[in-house]
Amino acid sequence: MDLWFTEFHRDGAGITIKVKKTIFISRSKYQEIAIVDTYEFGKMLVIDGLVMLTEADEFIYHEMMAHPALVVHPRPDDVLIIGGGDGGTARETLRHQRVERLTMCEIDEMVIEACRRYFPTLSKRVIEDPRATILVEDAIKYVKGATGRFDVILVDSSDPVGPAKGLFSMEFFTDLRSALKEDGIVALQSESPFYHADIIIQIKDGLEKAGFRYVNFYWAHIPTYPGGVWCWAMASDVYHPVEDLGEGVKKREPHLFHRSPLRYYDLHVHRAAFTLPRYMKEFLKRCGKGE
Amino acid sequence: MDLWFTEFHRDGAGITIKVKKTIFISRSKYQEIAIVDTYEFGKMLVIDGLVMLTEADEFIYHEMMAHPALVVHPRPDDVLIIGGGDGGTARETLRHQRVERLTMCEIDEMVIEACRRYFPTLSKRVIEDPRATILVEDAIKYVKGATGRFDVILVDSSDPVGPAKGLFSMEFFTDLRSALKEDGIVALQSESPFYHADIIIQIKDGLEKAGFRYVNFYWAHIPTYPGGVWCWAMASDVYHPVEDLGEGVKKREPHLFHRSPLRYYDLHVHRAAFTLPRYMKEFLKRCGKGE
Numbered sequence: 041m042d043l044w045f046t047e048f049h050r051d052g053a054g055i056t057i058k059v060k061k062t063i064f065i066s067r068s069k070y071q072e073i074a075i076v077d078t079y080e081f082g083k084m085l086v087i088d089g090l091v092m093l094t095e096a097d098e099f100i101y102h103e104m105m106a107h108p109a110l111v112v113h114p115r116p117d118d119v120l121i122i123g124g125g126d127g128g129t130a131r132e133t134l135r136h137q138r139v140e141r142l143t144m145c146e147i148d149e150m151v152i153e154a155c156r157r158y159f160p161t162l163s164k165r166v167i168e169d170p171r172a173t174i175l176v177e178d179a180i181k182y183v184k185g186a187t188g189r190f191d192v193i194l195v196d197s198s199d200p201v202g203p204a205k206g207l208f209s210m211e212f213f214t215d216l217r218s219a220l221k222e223d224g225i226v227a228l229q230s231e232s233p234f235y236h237a238d239i240i241i242q243i244k245d246g247l248e249k250a251g252f253r254y255v256n257f258y259w260a261h262i263p264t265y266p267g268g269v270w271c272w273a274m275a276s277d278v279y280h281p282v283e284d285l286g287e288g289v290k291k292r293e294p295h296l297f298h299r300s301p302l303r304y305y306d307l308h309v310h311r312a313a314f315t316l317p318r319y320m321k322e323f324l325k326r327c328g329k330g331e
Numbered sequence: 332m333d334l335w336f337t338e339f340h341r342d343g344a345g346i347t348i349k350v351k352k353t354i355f356i357s358r359s360k361y362q363e364i365a366i367v368d369t370y371e372f373g374k375m376l377v378i379d380g381l382v383m384l385t386e387a388d389e390f391i392y393h394e395m396m397a398h399p400a401l402v403v404h405p406r407p408d409d410v411l412i413i414g415g416g417d418g419g420t421a422r423e424t425l426r427h428q429r430v431e432r433l434t435m436c437e438i439d440e441m442v443i444e445a446c447r448r449y450f451p452t453l454s455k456r457v458i459e460d461p462r463a464t465i466l467v468e469d470a471i472k473y474v475k476g477a478t479g480r481f482d483v484i485l486v487d488s489s490d491p492v493g494p495a496k497g498l499f500s501m502e503f504f505t506d507l508r509s510a511l512k513e514d515g516i517v518a519l520q521s522e523s524p525f526y527h528a529d530i531i532i533q534i535k536d537g538l539e540k541a542g543f544r545y546v547n548f549y550w551a552h553i554p555t556y557p558g559g560v561w562c563w564a565m566a567s568d569v570y571h572p573v574e575d576l577g578e579g580v581k582k583r584e585p586h587l588f589h590r591s592p593l594r595y596y597d598l599h600v601h602r603a604a605f606t607l608p609r610y611m612k613e614f615l616k617r618c619g620k621g622e
Contacts, residue, residue, distance in 0.1 A: 046347060052370030058343035079343030097525070100608070234388070234554045260608075261552045261560040263525045268559010269552040304608045312603035317391070317551075319594045 125151035127163030418454030
């Protein structure tokens with residue numbers, strides 16, 4: 041018997057992946073969580089029918105979720121991850137020796153527990169590193185009570201359906217800005233530019249209305265995500281993601297650059313990732329203050 | 332009845348696309364050629380079961396196939412396209428006013444005829460522009476008899492199976508170098524870095540052994556291609572694809588930059604496209620002379 045998992049990106053297109061076996065499947069208070077083993081991509085986490093990560097390409101998503109903001113900020117002492125229950129973004133964040141305290145705020149304990157068991161290469165670091173604190177909490181409420189606390193916030197949410205819906209609202213963007221120190225930086229996963237231009241425009245508009253001085257987008261290719269291409273937003277009142285990218289981080293975190301454990305990100309890739317193909321620039325120009 | 336087309340990239344993964352109807356299907360002397368209408372991507376050309384192009388994202392492939400080499404070469408008077416029977420690469424090439432003569436050498440007349448009929452936005456330009464000549468010929472033989480003739484050669488081949496297999500051989504790379512003028516540039520489509528690292532390494536190795544001084548790779552995201560990511564090689568004895576990228580082309584072809592018809596490519600994207608993610612740099616380093 042051949043088993044195939046298919047995720048439909050819209051009604052008329054999808055990715056199909058051959059499955060060896062289902063390792064875990066359960067419904068939490070918030071969503072359906074499944075972990076399957078695949079022939080092509082190793083183990084894969086699927087939430088409400090959507091691919092969250094696979095062992096084969098999670099490195100791209102997690103490196104690009106964490107490093108750009110952490111590299112631009114000159115002193116990322118206090119970092120908050122919203123979502124990210126699998127531990128991948130925390131693993132990348134904790135590679136930065138400068139990070140003194142990492143708080144991970146994940147609403148769904150079952151995601152944390154399942155990934156702790158089945159994705160140790162992602163979750164091990166955040167469990168073992170004494171700098172990390174895991175909170176099982178609704179981040180929407182959490183950021184309201186965290187005024188001026190963080191240097192960097194990484195919003196590693198799932199798609200804007202189910203429990204993550206509020207993470208794409210104007211109110212949340214305003215609360216995010218308040219939860220940052222004055223020179224803080226927030227980075228947010230922002231969906232596929234090929235399929236979800238509308239969501240990207242909504243995020244840009246929301247971050248600008250929340251008052252951020254700099255709002256920029258960057259992108260990477262991710263084979264198992266819709267269209268194979270993904271975006272992130274980065275926003276700050278003080279730091280421009282490319283103009284303020286100094287070489288200082290090479291002295292601060294030399295292990296990230298010399299004999300680096302990273303497989304996607306470096307400072308060249310950083311600059312290139314903020315260089316958007318024309319069609320992305322054009323749909324961003326059509327809204328708000330322009331790119 | 333729901334109709335779905337599925338292309339399997341390897342045994343365990345693929346893309347699945349909902350089809351409205353089959354518009355054309357026939358077997359030529361070389362391959363099976365199908366054109367279907369899809370809900371998500373408009374009309375789609377499928378050869379031997381593999382997606383060659385869709386109306387929704389062909390602009391990315393064709394812009395990135397044609398412009399980088401044509402922009403780096405200061406005088407692209409004589410251009411050869413190998414394959415490219417759909418006309419998309421020719422359309423992009425003919426946007427360059429500097430191009431005096433374009434020869435397109437496509438082995439399969441049925442591809443040309445079917446695309447002329449069903450993809451007029453791709454094929455119209457090459458049919459109507461007096462600078463273009465279409466040859467229905469085996470490019471492998473053609474380049475052997477074309478010593479020192481071309482400024483730019485664009486190898487817009489299908490995948491290295493069927494009639495395109497010879498377009499990935501050492502002998503062909505040597506003949507390509509001979510068919511170029513001394514300062515000529517060749518660009519070749521080079522498959523998906525996520526799925527076909529072995530083919531990319533073979534191309535790099537072949538171009539270096541053929542004697543090219545500069546061999547570099549660049550990439551773009553293409554939603555309907557395997558893994559959503561694609562590579563091209565560029566090789567020349569004289570021009571480095573980034574270091575020799577002057578701003579002169581903006582004066583030579585101003586219409587490509589100001590109110591440009593292009594939707595993916597510009598000079599910023601050019602430089603970013605040659606910036607490879609670490610995993611690509613690493614597999615390229617493991618072969619030949621390094622990246």
